[in-house]
Amino acid sequence: MTGDVGRAIGFAVVGALALLAPLLEGRVDDRVAAVGTVAPFVVVAAVAYLSTSGPLFELFARPGDREEGRLYGLASFSLGIAGLAVIYVAFEFPVSAFLVAVFALTVGNLGQELTARYTPDPAVGTSAFAVLGTIGAVCAMLLAGVLGASVPALPLAVFVAASGALLGALIRSVLFVRDDSLVVLSVGLVVWFFLELGLAPTLRRVGIGIALTAALGYVAYGLGTASVTGMLTGVLLALFTVVLGGFGWFVLLVTFFGLGGLASKYRYDEKLDRGIAQENEGARGGGNVLANSAVALVAVVAFAVSGHVGVPSAVFRFAFAGAVAAALADTFSSEFGGLFDTPRLITTLRPVAPGTDGAVTWQGVVAGLVGSAIIGGLSGVFFGLNAPGVLLVVFAGVVGMTVDSLLGATLEGDYLGNQGVNLLATLSAGLVAGLAALWL
Template identity: 65%
Template sequence: MRRDTSRAVGYLLVGSLAFFPPILEGRVGDTAAAIGSVAPLALVAALALRSRGGPVFDRLASADDREEGRLYSLASFTLAVTALSVLAVAFALPVAAFVAAVFVLTVGRLGRTLARPWIRTAAAGAAVFVATGTLGAIAAIRLAGELGAAVPPLPVVAFVAASGGVLGALVRSTLTPRDDPIVLLLSALVLWFLLGLDLEPTTGRIAVGLAVTVALGYVAYALGTASVTGMLTGVLLALFAVVLGGYGWFVLLMTFFGLGGLASKYRYEEKLERGIAEENEGARGGGNVLANSAVALVAVVSYAASDHLGVDPTVFQFAFGGAVAAALADTFSSEFGGLFDSPRLITTFEPVAPGTDGGVTWQGAAAGAVGAVIIAALGGLFFGFEAIAVATVLGAGIVGMVVDSILGATLEGGRVGNQGVNLLATLAAGITAGVVSIVI
């Protein structure tokens, strides 16, 4: 524990060197001088590669470093920070994105290390990382602003820091906690993109988005409807929905997550006996959540960037509604339809065993249609869709459900897995709804 704390503090101190390049560039206006200020980082990386033992090595070495006899982890972390420094001073990487990526990781790691004696579950550990990393990033960005760097308003700072915190925890849980360079670079690039949207969220929307998404993420994990990666993926997508889109987008997405998760748990033991149950006791992982929500995520981000794209934002509302309707329709169809006997293959109508890819029942089709109706109705309520628009979203949801079954019967099990089929089905639904919205 003491060694882990020393290592976390050491990484935080090294990460603090990230302040100097962008701030110097902003003050002296000399890019060359600012790039030269990364010398301390380069020196740390060089010393780490040369270190073979001693008190510093003992305090900063990971288990892998001890086997290799060099501080490769610290060196790779420092080089990643150096690369971000160069991007910040020479390629306009926003200081807020740069600082958030560094301090989410370093402060989040330190917070999780200090709280380890009280952490009992992986979800609690991820929550501590997100909370402390987010607060550390907010403080660091504000400090950078006080030192002369150009930073966005506080609501945007809070959104960027929280997005970085959840994304960092998600990447670490998906890969390994030792993949610091990937966490840093991926977080910085995503936050760079978000800041490029020129967002102007209100403090109230940010506060509501953070509070509600965190609460729902906890509930999803506590009820067993999502794994840790599934929970983090859902929280990130929900945060993007409420901040980049609005409360209506958030409600539609949360309806899918909530009802879809409960459908997976419904009569789970019976599904398990039939061999059609979701793995992990029905808890959906990050890949499953993302496969069903990736198209919706693209739609909400595109909606926020519609001025830059020169496309009517309504098109992306339709695409979002269609994709979410298809996701819930397919979930209801498979989770409820699989409980009934005598399914038939959708391509030939031949009888097949329950759980066969592409096998459908009329009960499952009816349940799927109900799922699409729910999302279409919510679209009408929150997006102000008229009857023809509601019908469009409903039809797109059913199209996505049918496409999912056809792909299941023809492609699934070979080169395309279940998650790939889900992604293609929601994509078909989103495109269908978007194209029809242009026509009508």
């Protein structure tokens, strides 16, 4: 057994102390249960901080811990769980959210370390983290149910477990491994949010959603259209879209991911020579994917709770379609339009060099219109929109594309980065489509 695997097992054993929560719940006085849930992790954190050598240090020490002479990684991990345990005992925090946060991380980490013994491929490692983290979290909730705790029905349990494991893998891919406390807290709060939505997905929808999104991630990474973080971000967003919205919502989102990624790869070497190519050989990172999809994600979550907020669900359906239309329109406009030698600045119409922020070509505008029309047409098919509804989605996409160019010509560079511009462009399109639908 390698040191990394042994350490992962050690962290999993410490995390298993979280099962004290459902074990003590309802069996002892509330104060005793609170102390019994929080205290073990505080004790482990204290012992970890004081350990500077010996078998415990050798088992849990990461490279950074060895350099600093203390088990800061284990201490941070334990304090993160202790903090979540305090939230659990002080508020109406579901025990399932607590368990998912802990077991998705610890079991997922063990799966990643076991996989690393056979292949260094980061995509394989993160996939193992997500799969085994999901299984570990589901098993923990099932065990909690056997112990008498209130846990969600199996379909919802699988959904929140998969969401927690994917989110944990994503956060871990952009942070240091020793930041496990942030992973635990973030996953716990997000799972709590989903449990509070009152969702009741079917096992069929959850199962198909996981299968579809896993296939999407595999294809995107295999084709080189997304990095590991981009793959994880896309898979997580797609899973939310399938379960919270439906399969039609997924079709719109995956169309943007697929066609947008291929557009970035189109004549990539020529774009590289012009200085307009996407970084990392056209593979989109998590920040890029999230900037283009965040508004759509908010729209699908709002759709899921629309019955509780008194806003017609159709408003959020239009907002989602408009945001996705803008994302694809802007991608087509820049990826295809940038290949032509006649760009003009959108604010002055003066000729500028290819790749200048805010530069447009008529070919790019046409390409963007085609991209928006693709999403508009799919919205008509899968959302059952009539002709005016389809035209509204197309119009919103063009508005978003235009806002992107205007912001690029005026604010990008000095005040906004590319991802900020993308976010505001999709937001403008979502607002136009949603507000117009509400007004109409």
